[in-house]
Amino acid sequence: QVQLVESGGGTVQPGGSLRLSCAASGFTRNYYTIGWFRQAPDKEREGVSCISPDDGTIYYADSVKGRFTFTRDTANNTIYLQMNSLKPEDTAVYYCAAAVGERLCWALYFGSWGQGTQVTVSS
Helix, strand or coil: CCEEEEECCEEECCCCCEEEEEEEECCCCCCEEEEEEEECCCCCCEEEEEECCCCCCEEECCCCCCCEEEEEEHHHCEEEEEECCCCHHHCEEEEEEEEECCCCCCHHHCCEECCCEEEEECC
16 A cells, blocks of 8 residues: 655745655555645645656646756655745645556546645745
């Protein structure tokens, strides 16, 4: 059973930075799409950034391009989301998730989820 544990959330002022981590374990196959999602109050869960298992291509939502960076440490089964130039509209619970196979960065395709970590951007 895939287990995902996020950490690194918190409260930061606009323009600040945070780095989220997600420790993964329990993978029984070698072909997963891994991604970061977020959900703000009264909004649907949206894909922030996902990595293709085929060629390592990284997708970013338009709203975070140029500000967020997805990286991974394969040896330690950990993925990261470096978030810079944070804005109040980035406030949300952030989740990491995994899906078997090649998947679009849409929440409905992902079956394994972490517990989430709160990110609040406020002055």
